[in-house]
Amino acid sequence: MDKIKALHDEILAKTAEYYRLVHAPAQNAQFEPGKSRVNYAGRVFDEKEICNLVDSSLEFWLTYGRYSKEFEKKLAAYLGIRFALLVNSGSSANLLAFSALTSPLLGERAVKRGDEIITVACGFPTTVAPIIQFGAVPVFVDVESTTANIDAGKLEQAWSPKCRAVMIAHTLGNPFNIKAVKAFCDKHALWLVEDNCDALGSKYDGKFTGTWGDIGTSSFYPPHHMTMGEGGAVYTNNPLLKKIVLSLRDWGRDCWCDSGVDNTCGCRFTKQFGKLPLGYDHKYVYSHFGYNLKVSDMQAAVGCAQLEKFPGFVEKRKANFKRLYDGLKELPQISLFEKYEESDPSWFGFLITLTAEAKFSRNDLVKYLESKNIQTRNLFAGNLTKHPCFESLTEGSDYRISGELKNTDNIMNNAFWIGLFPGMGEAKLDYMIATIKEFCRK
Numbered sequence: 001m002d003k004i005k006a007l008h009d010e011i012l013a014k015t016a017e018y019y020r021l022v023h024a025p026a027q028n029a030q031f032e033p034g035k036s037r038v039n040y041a042g043r044v045f046d047e048k049e050i051c052n053l054v055d056s057s058l059e060f061w062l063t064y065g066r067y068s069k070e071f072e073k074k075l076a077a078y079l080g081i082r083f084a085l086l087v088n089s090g091s092s093a094n095l096l097a098f099s100a101l102t103s104p105l106l107g108e109r110a111v112k113r114g115d116e117i118i119t120v121a122c123g124f125p126t127t128v129a130p131i132i133q134f135g136a137v138p139v140f141v142d143v144e145s146t147t148a149n150i151d152a153g154k155l156e157q158a159w160s161p162k163c164r165a166v167m168i169a170h171t172l173g174n175p176f177n178i179k180a181v182k183a184f185c186d187k188h189a190l191w192l193v194e195d196n197c198d199a200l201g202s203k204y205d206g207k208f209t210g211t212w213g214d215i216g217t218s219s220f221y222p223p224h225h226m227t228m229g230e231g232g233a234v235y236t237n238n239p240l241l242k243k244i245v246l247s248l249r250d251w252g253r254d255c256w257c258d259s260g261v262d263n264t265c266g267c268r269f270t271k272q273f274g275k276l277p278l279g280y281d282h283k284y285v286y287s288h289f290g291y292n293l294k295v296s297d298m299q300a301a302v303g304c305a306q307l308e309k310f311p312g313f314v315e316k317r318k319a320n321f322k323r324l325y326d327g328l329k330e331l332p333q334i335s336l337f338e339k340y341e342e343s344d345p346s347w348f349g350f351l352i353t354l355t356a357e358a359k360f361s362r363n364d365l366v367k368y369l370e371s372k373n374i375q376t377r378n379l380f381a382g383n384l385t386k387h388p389c390f391e392s393l394t395e396g397s398d399y400r401i402s403g404e405l406k407n408t409d410n411i412m413n414n415a416f417w418i419g420l421f422p423g424m425g426e427a428k429l430d431y432m433i434a435t436i437k438e439f440c441r442k
C-alpha cells in the first residue's frame, strides 16, 4: 500500500513539475503589444487542475463519481442553493432545465406542446433551442440597448394565456431586471429559467443570479467563468424539479442510485410501477424520456480545482471591466454596457455598441482590432430569428415576435465584445483601450 501511495504521489509531483515546465511559461508570458494575441477568453489554471485530472484518471472511475459529487456540493454551497447537478455542457443544462418543465410530475403546471415561452432573440441559440425542439413556441421580446437584456417593460405586451415560462440569459454576466421579471412571472404563474451560463458569480440585490428563478444553468466550457473543458450545471431550490432533472439527466430512470450502486431506495424488487409486473427492478423503471448528460469524473476533478480559485476570478473580472470602462467611456463613437443599481456583475465580456457618431461600421472596427491581434466576438446570434435554422419555421405558429426587435437588430448590426477574463493582465487591457481609441479618433 505504501508503495502504491508513494508511486501515486510521485506521479502527481512529476505532473506538477510538468505543468511548471510546459504550461506555466505560456500563462505568465510577457505581453508584446501587436505581436502577442489578446484572446477574448481562456483557461486560467495551475498545477492543481492537472494534478486533480491525473489523480482522477489514476483512480479510473471514469464516469460520475467522487469529484462530481464534491463539485455539486461545493457549487451549491457557493451559490447558497439546495441542489446543483453536474452535466456535460451549458447547452445540456438548458435542455434539462426546459425539459424538466414539461414533466408530467408537474401536473397542471407542466409545459405542453404549443405553450408559449417568453425569451429573447439576442443571445445564445441553446437558450432557445430546447423550446423549439419540444414543440413549444418561443415568444421573442426586444432587449434594452443599454443592458442587452430583456426589456421588462415589454413583458405584459408579450403575454398571452398560453404563456407558461420565461427563459432568458443574463447577457455577458450583466443581470437582467430580475425584480421586474420575477414580479411578472409571479403575477402570471410562470416558471422562470435563468440561463446563468455567462454570469456565474454575478449578484442582484445581494443574491447570486441563477438562484432567483425556478432553475438556473451554468456552462463550464473553456471561455466561461471557470472551466472543466466540457461541462455545465443545473441548480434549483425545488426538490421536485431536482428529482425531475436528475431523472432526465440519467436516462429518464425513476431510480436515483449512484453509478455502481444498487438499491438506494431499499425497495428495488418490491414496488409496483406503471403497468409493469409487481417487483420489476426499480433500476430499470423509467419515469421520463430522458438522456444521458452526465460528466466524466475527470472533468469534475478539474472543476473542483477551478472552484477553489473562483472567487478570485470574479474579482479579477470586475477589476478588468472597470479598467476597460474607465479607459473607453469618453469616446462618443461607442456606447458601453450599463447595469442596474441592484446588480454586481461578474462580467463575461465587454460589450461595445457603435453610436450614431461613428463614421465607420462595426466590421471596420472589428477587422482593425483583429489585424492588431485583438480577438473580438459578436453578441452570439445577434438576432436569432434571422439565422438559417429559422428558415423552416413559420412566424405566428412556430414562434412569435412581440412588437419589434429594434434594439436586437441594432446589436446584431452594431455591437461586438472584447474579453476581460482573469488571465488578462493590465498591459493587454491598456493595449485594447489604446487601439480602440486610436481607431475611433482617426
Ligand SMILES: Cc1ncc(COP(=O)(O)O)c(C=O)c1O
Pocket: 088, 089, 090, 091, 092, 094, 123, 124, 126, 127, 169, 195, 197, 198, 219, 220, 221, 231, 232
Ligand atoms: C448564454 C449561454 N447559454 C448557453 C451556452 C452553452 O454552453 P455550452 O457551450 O457549455 O454548451 C452558452 C455558451 O457560450 C451561452 O453563452
